[in-house]
Amino acid sequence: MNTEIYLAIILVFMIILALVAIHAKDLLSAVIAQGAIGYGLVLCFLLLKAPDLAIVQIVAETITLIIMVAVLHDSTWVERRLPMCRRDMVNYTMALLLGVVLLYYFIDAISVLQPFGEHTLRMSEVYAYKAIELTGATNFVKGVLWDFRALDTMGEAAVLFTTAIGVLAILRLKGKKN
Amino acid sequence: MSVIVRKVAQLLSAMIFVFGMYVVIHGHIMPGGGFSGGVLLASAFILLILAQGKDYFQLKQQRKITSFYESLSVLLILLLGAGGLFAGSLFLFNNYLPKGQPGELLSAGNIPIYSILIGIKVAATLFTIFLALTIYKEEVSK
Numbered sequence: 001m002n003t004e005i006y007l008a009i010i011l012v013f014m015i016i017l018a019l020v021a022i023h024a025k026d027l028l029s030a031v032i033a034q035g036a037i038g039y040g041l042v043l044c045f046l047l048l049k050a051p052d053l054a055i056v057q058i059v060a061e062t063i064t065l066i067i068m069v070a071v072l073h074d075s076t077w078v079e080r081r082l083p084m085c086r087r088d089m090v091n092y093t094m095a096l097l098l099g100v101v102l103l104y105y106f107i108d109a110i111s112v113l114q115p116f117g118e119h120t121l122r123m124s125e126v127y128a129y130k131a132i133e134l135t136g137a138t139n140f141v142k143g144v145l146w147d148f149r150a151l152d153t154m155g156e157a158a159v160l161f162t163t164a165i166g167v168l169a170i171l172r173l174k175g176k177k178n
Numbered sequence: 179m180s181v182i183v184r185k186v187a188q189l190l191s192a193m194i195f196v197f198g199m200y201v202v203i204h205g206h207i208m209p210g211g212g213f214s215g216g217v218l219l220a221s222a223f224i225l226l227i228l229a230q231g232k233d234y235f236q237l238k239q240q241r242k243i244t245s246f247y248e249s250l251s252v253l254l255i256l257l258l259g260a261g262g263l264f265a266g267s268l269f270l271f272n273n274y275l276p277k278g279q280p281g282e283l284l285s286a287g288n289i290p291i292y293s294i295l296i297g298i299k300v301a302a303t304l305f306t307i308f309l310a311l312t313i314y315k316e317e318v319s320k
Binding site: 157 | 201205209210211217221245248255259277286287296299304306307308310311314
């Protein structure tokens with residue numbers, strides 16, 4: 001019960017920070033508000049007893065913040081505001097429509113799920129009670145990541161690999177010939 | 179940057195690097211593992227470069243090295259996973275090495291090896307991206 005109150009407080013805080021990030025006057029404060037949202041997510045993970053995710057989130061958040069500030073340092077701090085045109089209206093309506101459709105299906109799907117905290121335990125029962133015996137790793141998360149779900153994790157690593165290739169390809173403005 | 183910042187960054191980056199190694203190697207017995215440890219390893223280098231400036235290392239050479247290690251670690255993970263096919267199972271990424279006593283440093287079969295390789299890979303990828311952001315900007319401004 002206590003956890004839920006803390007979670008609610010942090011979530012409200014994160015929503016306020018997201019609004020700040022949108023309406024901030026200069027981009028630096030927007031970036032810092034974004035970073036604070038990430039650290040709020042870290043606290044949520046810690047409250048929900050997922051230290052693995054919290055560690056990953058805190059280091060990734062710090063790196064992202066450093067890189068974003070480094071990028072801002074070399075570009076402008078002021079956001080360019082253009083007047084609204086007809087195309088913007090189309091974009092806004094499309095976004096709203098998409099939100100309504102997603103919300104409809106979310107509500108449709110959530111009635112099938114069991115209430116919060118009571119999961120269907122067909123597969124996770126095996127994971128939870130036999131993981132140490134089957135994998136030999138006392139860190140349960142690593143056991144799932146690199147034994148039961150190793151192919152998925154390989155795909156995750158491939159995503160990171162592709163990101164690096166994409167960054168190198170986009171940022172290399174000079175061709176190889178000259 | 180001033181002398182104080184540079185010196186503190188030098189001292190801290192060594193500690194961050196050692197802690198990153200610790201997180202990577204103990205991935206299978208405590209929270210952490212390849213991804214978070216790899217980011218820590220990369221951040222040690224990034225901190226050094228942010229404090230010392232671009233001319234401290236020969237950055238262009240470094241980028242080639244990081245690209246090499248990134249590709250090499252992915253290849254090794256794939257080979258190690260494909261080894262499961264020859265060790266008598268029907269799918270990739272089988273945990274076929276001896277399991278040992280749970281909770282020991284040398285246990286859990288393949289998992290620590292995957293952790294170390296993923297740590298190298300994540301560190302190399304993040305450092306490559308950071309180097310690309312610094313090097314190519316310099317090239318453009320020339």
